[in-house]
Structure formats: structure tokens, C-alpha cells
Amino acid sequence: MDKEHKEQNNDISVTIIGGGLSGISAAINLIQKGFKITLIEKRPYLGGRTFSFTDSNTNDQVDNGQHLFMGCFKNFIKLLKSLSVYDKVYTQKSLKTEILSKGKIGILKSLPYLGKFHMLPSLLRYPHVNFKDKIRIIYGMIKADLINLNDNNAIKLDKITFRKWLENNYQNENTIKNIWNLIILPTLNDDISNVSAYMGLMVIKNSILAKPKEASLGYSKAGLSQLLDMPTQDFINQRSGKILLNQNVKSLNFNNDKLENIKLSKDIVIKSDFYIFAIPFNELTNLLTKNILIQKDLNKISNLSFSPIIAIHLWFDKIIMNQEFLALLESPIQWVFNRNKIEEKPNSQKQHLCISISGASDLINLSKNELIKLSLKEIKKYFPIADSAKLIQSIVIKHSNATIRHLPNSYESRPKNKTSIKNLYLAGDWTKTGWPSTMEGAVKSGIDSSAALIKYLNE
Ligand SMILES: Cc1cc2nc3c(=O)[nH]c(=O)nc-3n(C[C@H](O)[C@H](O)[C@H](O)COP(=O)(O)OP(=O)(O)OC[C@H]3O[C@@H](n4cnc5c(N)ncnc54)[C@H](O)[C@@H]3O)c2cc1C
Structure with missing residues (x-):
């Protein structure tokens, strides 16, 4: 102007x-x-x-829920720059995320210089789907890539669920659960069986089918x-x-x-x-x-209508997690974030974790104590070292109206x-x-x- x-x-x-x-x-x-x-x-x-x-007990900052952004969040990033706080966030150079299932860690990461195929090498090595299913996923990604969401007809995709679209495109329970829903549940805050194909495809096309930088994840260090x-x-x-x-x-x-x-x-x-x-x-x-x-x-x-998110903050008396964050494929607690790493506190002797449960309608009515008990059980299952750690503080934040469905x-x-x-x-x-x-x-x-x-x- x-x-x-x-x-x-x-x-x-x-x-x-x-x-x-x-x-x-x-x-x-x-x-x-x-x-x-x-x-x-x-x-x-x-x-x-x-x-x-x-939190007055630990003196730590407690977010109402772990918020992640992606490289494709252009307007959000511009706003942070206008406020001169861009130095308070961390952004991955390119997407990297670890997924734990049955004791095995899978890594999904993008490689620069491969354009739209930046995820392909890590997908081929990904241990949580077999080779045949990898071919299915590649087929599904190509089909998604061919859709133009700006086309007038594309809005018809808002009438069916993303699961239906995926099934129509040869995806099975394994590929849906171990890849597609891994992306959709946290980004659309709902299970893939509930969300519209239009929104599901919008997420896929703007993230993993876009350039490596667009798919990278970021978070606030403060x-x-x-x-x-x-x-x-x-x-x-x-x-x-x-x-x-x-x-x-x-x-x-x-x-x-x-x-x-x-x-x-x-x-x-x-x-x-x-x-x-x-x-x-x-x-x-x-x-x-x-x-x-x-x-x-x-x-x-x-x-x-609204979809809920539950955030559970746990503090242990010793370090139990090394990754910045981790997806737990079969677990109801879904994602665990290592707040020590996120807030860059390498010397802290205690461990602050934030669990983020998206599309949490099945769990939102549990009491705070029940949610802490459930998370402790899951944390001990996935991080055996937690068996010998003492829980020193916990905070549960339930958001019934976290996002729209x-x-x-x-x-x-x-x-x-x-x-x-x-x-x-x-x-x-x-x-x-x-x-x-x-x-x-x-x-x-x-x-x-x-x-x-x-x-x-x-x-
Ligand atoms: C736990 C949780 C985790 C999330 N994780 C992510 C994530 O990882 N990535 C992501 O991109 N998004 C995430 N989101 C979603 C994201 O936070 C929201 O999409 C975004 O903050 C919504 O902003 P808004 O301005 O539209 O609404 P709001 O933030 O709800 O702002 C509306 C404001 O209006 C005020 N208000 C209401 N009524 C009145 C009134 N009558 N008079 C004056 N003021 C009023 C309210 O107090 C509020 O401050 C998450 C949300 C939650 C709850």
C-alpha cells in the first residue's frame, strides 16, 4: 500500500x-x-x-498443547517475522520424524534435491509397512498429486471421507493406519475415517507432496x-x-x-x-x-462442530527420552514431545514430556487421574527406563473445542x-x-x- x-x-x-x-x-x-x-x-x-x-512447582513454561507448524505455513511464519520473534522458533531444514512401533523405530524424512519425491528413499526403508504396501502408498501419492484442488470439481471430494478415497485408490488397513493416518490425525485433529477427502488431500499435497522445505516441522522454543x-x-x-x-x-x-x-x-x-x-x-x-x-x-x-485435543505434561526425576518428538503408532497417547530438547535445556536433570492426543473424543471424558495413569502405563511400555523414574509433577489440559471437525x-x-x-x-x-x-x-x-x-x- x-x-x-x-x-x-x-x-x-x-x-x-x-x-x-x-x-x-x-x-x-x-x-x-x-x-x-x-x-x-x-x-x-x-x-x-x-x-x-x-508451572509454579517446576518453574517451567507449560503450553496449553504442543503446537507444531510446517514450512508451508507461510502466513504464520510471516506474522512471527513481523512480531520479530522468528528467532524464538525452530524449523527443521527438512522433515524428519521418528515413529515407534513394536520396539522398532522407523524414520520418515525428506531428502533435498529430489523435488516431489523427497520422501521416497525413507519410505522405501520404512519398517512399519511391507514392500507391497509401499507400492500401494506410492500409487496413492501419485493419484493425490494428480488432483488439482483448485479445479471446480475438486470440491466434490468434500462429500466423501478421506478413508473412502484411499480405499478407492487401493490403500489397505496397514497403509491407512501406518502412513496416511499418521499424517492426518495430528494435522486435521480427527481420525482419517471422519475427515473429508478434500481436506485430507489438501494436507498431503501441501506437505509431503510439496517441496522438502514445505513439509518441514517447526515449533516454538519459548x-x-x-x-x-x-x-x-x-x-x-x-x-x-x-x-x-x-x-x-x-x-x-x-x-x-x-x-x-x-x-x-x-x-x-x-x-x-x-x-x-x-x-x-x-x-x-x-x-x-x-x-x-x-x-x-x-x-x-x-x-x-469441534474436535478435542488432550495435552498431558509429565515431569520425571531423570531423563527418559532422547528424541525431540516421537509418534507411537499403536498407542492411545499418539505423540510424545521432549520439552527439554524443545526448550533447549540440555543440562536439565529432570525430564519434561508433553503428550498430545488428537481427535480425543474417546478419552475426553476420562478424569485427569485416569489420563495420567494411562499415559504413565504407555510411557513405561515404550520407554522401559521410565520404570525406574519417579513422576514428580503432572498437568492435564483438556480442550473440548480445540479445532473444528x-x-x-x-x-x-x-x-x-x-x-x-x-x-x-x-x-x-x-x-x-x-x-x-x-x-x-x-x-x-x-x-x-x-x-x-x-x-x-x-x-
Ligand atoms: C491443544 C491444542 C493444540 C493445537 N495444536 C496445533 C498445532 O500443532 N498446529 C496448528 O497449526 N494448530 C494447532 N491448534 C489449533 C490452533 O491453536 C488454532 O487453530 C488457532 O489458535 C485458532 O486461532 P483463532 O484466532 O481462530 O481462535 P482463538 O484462538 O480461539 O481466538 C479467539 C479469541 O476470541 C476471544 N473471545 C471469544 N469471545 C469473545 C467475546 N465475546 N469478546 C471478546 N473476546 C472474545 C477468545 O478468548 C479467544 O482469545 C491446536 C489447538 C489446541 C487447542
Whole structure:
């Protein structure tokens, strides 16, 4: 945007409701384009579903759940750079992940210079599928590669499950369980039998079928709040933006097809030219029920639902794991992350692990004690040295509404950013971003909502 336009935007005020990644992204984008922004968040911190806190017993940072990003998360990475916190994350040069099954470690890694075939050598050596099944997987990957998701017909793939698509393409239980679901369960936060083929293929094509760098994994070395909360507050405050924390938007006052103002919990009324709602879809429907006009936009939202994630943090009195992270193929605890390595604490004598259970609907109703018992049993099974280690601290964080479910037909239920109310826009990982409900989807939705607003101004 040129200087003249930036100056023109100086007089235009935008209130963003919701200080998660989507609201943060919209705020940063609009500030960079010269708008006057106010960011309203009901909690005492920014970051939404990406946050951390200090455990008073161990003094360690505890993330609400282990968050990974991929090299293909271009907008998320750009946001970290805007906040000057890119040095707080680690990104693999190319994908490498270890998978433990029946006492054997398999390694899936990409090799540079092999283009789309970067995973092939490690797949051929992968011990958890036999040779015939490797041929099936290569066939499935070629079929996936040939699909153009931008083609108008591709959206038909949203009507069937990814499992069905894979079965139609000669995949069997072994290849589905030991390769395809290994990728899909953590990325789409649901079992492969539940997710739509459109979203499943989107993940496969943007990661392991893209360039090696796109498939690489990254994580924050600092607690998630250290990465996002204060750096965002500093960014906004230094540029004359306003942040209102601990403020819950309670009601909206419409005048025909315009949102006039919003009322906050302490009877504060905020009036601005434009509003971007960057809050979860269920909270939005509660706020907007009284406006008939916007119901048109929100009718389909009732088809959306949530999928849970459980994070279990365990501390042992001695080191029991060497890898940074490990997938446990047959285990209900799925993935174990070595927080000592992630936070670069090589000299620590105690072991901090974070277990991440995606699509956890079968386990979400277990009590915290039952979840700790289950994880301890599994950890001892996969890391026999843990038998002689003492558990010194544990924290369980259950997120019932961790991400939206990517069930068949759900993509069409996700609304775009522009609504029938001319000064009201939507953002959030659940809007129609082309991405699953992820940090990248959230950041992209913030960019898309500001772009839609700017387009309206230029019309
Ligand atoms: C445990 C866990 C693990 C995850 N792992 C990964 C991962 O590995 N990789 C990945 O890419 N993604 C992961 N995700 C998903 C990712 O965290 C989300 O997609 C992303 O953070 C969503 O951002 P958002 O801005 O759309 O929503 P949110 O983060 O939910 O932000 C919405 C904000 O709006 C605020 N709000 C709501 N109502 C109001 C109101 N009335 N007034 C004011 N404020 C309001 C809320 O307090 C919240 O801060 C994970 C999520 C969880 C929970």
C-alpha cells in the first residue's frame, strides 16, 4: 500500500473482537496499512487457543498443547517475522520424524534435491509397512498429486471421507493406519475415517507432496504466550493501536444493515467504522442470534462442530527420552514431545514430556487421574527406563473445542469473511480459508478479512 493510501486509512477505525491468532493477524495487517485499530479480548492475555503459563512447582513454561507448524505455513511464519520473534522458533531444514512401533523405530524424512519425491528413499526403508504396501502408498501419492484442488470439481471430494478415497485408490488397513493416518490425525485433529477427502488431500499435497522445505516441522522454543502475547501487545501499542483485555463483548447494536456499536461487559460502548469478529463460531452465533440479516451468512455454521485435543505434561526425576518428538503408532497417547530438547535445556536433570492426543473424543471424558495413569502405563511400555523414574509433577489440559471437525460437507459450511452487514467481517480458523483449523488457517483468515474490508473501501 502506498503512503497516500496509508494516510487516508488513518481516519478509518476498525474494532477487532477476539485476540487469538486470527484477531492478532487482522490487527497487524490493518496497522501496517495505516488503519486505527482496537483489539478486544475477553481473557487477560492475547493468543487465544495458543497460550502458555508458568508451572509454579517446576518453574517451567507449560503450553496449553504442543503446537507444531510446517514450512508451508507461510502466513504464520510471516506474522512471527513481523512480531520479530522468528528467532524464538525452530524449523527443521527438512522433515524428519521418528515413529515407534513394536520396539522398532522407523524414520520418515525428506531428502533435498529430489523435488516431489523427497520422501521416497525413507519410505522405501520404512519398517512399519511391507514392500507391497509401499507400492500401494506410492500409487496413492501419485493419484493425490494428480488432483488439482483448485479445479471446480475438486470440491466434490468434500462429500466423501478421506478413508473412502484411499480405499478407492487401493490403500489397505496397514497403509491407512501406518502412513496416511499418521499424517492426518495430528494435522486435521480427527481420525482419517471422519475427515473429508478434500481436506485430507489438501494436507498431503501441501506437505509431503510439496517441496522438502514445505513439509518441514517447526515449533516454538519459548512458551506460546512468550512467543505471541507480549510481542503482539508491544507491536500494537508502539503503533498507537488500542488493546482492551478482560473485556467481553456482550451485545451488538445494529441499525438496518450496519453495526452501529458494541457493548462490553462493563457497559462500555465502542463505536467504529468497521468490525472484525475473530471469535470461535459457537460464541459468534450466541452474539448474533438477534440479527436476521446476518443469519443468512450464519445458517450453515450450525453444521460445524469441534474436535478435542488432550495435552498431558509429565515431569520425571531423570531423563527418559532422547528424541525431540516421537509418534507411537499403536498407542492411545499418539505423540510424545521432549520439552527439554524443545526448550533447549540440555543440562536439565529432570525430564519434561508433553503428550498430545488428537481427535480425543474417546478419552475426553476420562478424569485427569485416569489420563495420567494411562499415559504413565504407555510411557513405561515404550520407554522401559521410565520404570525406574519417579513422576514428580503432572498437568492435564483438556480442550473440548480445540479445532473444528473437517467432516464431509463441512468445508461448504465455512463462511467467507465478508457478511451481509456491510461493516462486519469474520475471521477465525473456522472460516473458509482453504486451510484446516490450524495456526496458518487462523492467520490467513485475519489477512483475508482485512483484504475483504480494503476491497470494499476501494469499490
Ligand atoms: C491443544 C491444542 C493444540 C493445537 N495444536 C496445533 C498445532 O500443532 N498446529 C496448528 O497449526 N494448530 C494447532 N491448534 C489449533 C490452533 O491453536 C488454532 O487453530 C488457532 O489458535 C485458532 O486461532 P483463532 O484466532 O481462530 O481462535 P482463538 O484462538 O480461539 O481466538 C479467539 C479469541 O476470541 C476471544 N473471545 C471469544 N469471545 C469473545 C467475546 N465475546 N469478546 C471478546 N473476546 C472474545 C477468545 O478468548 C479467544 O482469545 C491446536 C489447538 C489446541 C487447542
